[in-house]
Amino acid sequence: MKLLIIDASMRNAKATPRVVKWVEAAAKKNLSDIEVAVADLQSLNIPRFDEPVSPMMNKDRQPEGQVKDWLDMLAEADGYVFVTPEYNHSIPGGLKDAIDFIDYQIMKKPFLAVGHGGVGAARAVAHLKTMLNANIGAIPVPKSVNVLGYVGYTNDIDETGAATTDAVRGLEPALVDALESLSWYMSALKVAREV
Ligand SMILES: Cc1cc2nc3c(=O)[nH]c(=O)nc-3n(C[C@H](O)[C@H](O)[C@H](O)COP(=O)(O)O)c2cc1C
Structure with a gap:
């Protein structure tokens, strides 16, 4: 099975x-038999959403370029971790655009939300779970992980992805628990999708 960290x-x-990197290291260490890949929305350079028809309603849709690359990456995976900061009490606008391009690639597949920011991106995580589930039909795992603080300024996680504070080290059992829950849903839903 394949896990895509976004x-x-x-x-x-x-x-x-x-x-x-913090999530990736925990996934590689704790999830056996799962291939872990990372998609960086900035490097993917996905354009602003501008399609004439809602993707789910467009039977003749033929995505190209960066949009195709993004959708193919999603389609190949069995589960996802979305790692998001919080901007103005929600997810970043670029992530919303990337979500608006999705049609059926992630339907009936599970995802975990990991947020970071002043209140652990609690509002961004809540919005993300609703967005991906309500219309697109991806399945949020029951847990989320909220890293409290401005990681870029406080260096709570260093550039290699290692936790540098007791607060973040203390979150690691919850991260592993959430990843194991995600792995359980990946296995269960893969079987269910094939019935
Ligand atoms: C435009 C902007 C808006 C932000 N709004 C919020 C906010 O509403 N609540 C919050 O807790 N943090 C907010 N932050 C802080 C970021 O969530 C935090 O610094 C995060 O680590 C930034 O991640 P990034 O460097 O990958 O963009 C905001 C940051 C930016 C740049």
Whole structure:
């Protein structure tokens, strides 16, 4: 099975890659038989959403370029971790655009939300869970992980993805628990999708 970790930040000066590396290391260490890949929305350079028809309603849709690359990456995976900061009490606008391009690639597949920011991106995580589930039909795992603080300024997670504070080290059992829950849903839903 394949797990795709998505770096949802598009800023050059972004802190999200540190959190992504923290999640990636935990996934590689604790999830056996799962191939782990990372998609960086900034590098993918996905354009603003501008299609004439809602993707789910467009039978003749033929995505190209960066949009196709993004959708193919999603389609190949069995589960996802979205790592997102919080901007103005929600997810970054670039992540919303990337979500608006999705049609059926992630339907009936599970995802875990990992947020970071002043209140652990609690509002961004809540919005993300609703967005991906309500219309697109991806399945949020019951747990989320909220890293409290401005990681880019406080260095709570260093550039290699290692936790440098007791607060973040204390979150690691919850991260592993959430990843194991995600792995359970990946296995169960893969079987269910094939029935
Ligand atoms: C435009 C902008 C808006 C932000 N709004 C919030 C916010 O509403 N609540 C919060 O807790 N943090 C907010 N933050 C702080 C970021 O969530 C935090 O610094 C995060 O680590 C940034 O991740 P990034 O560097 O990958 O973009 C905001 C940061 C930016 C750049």
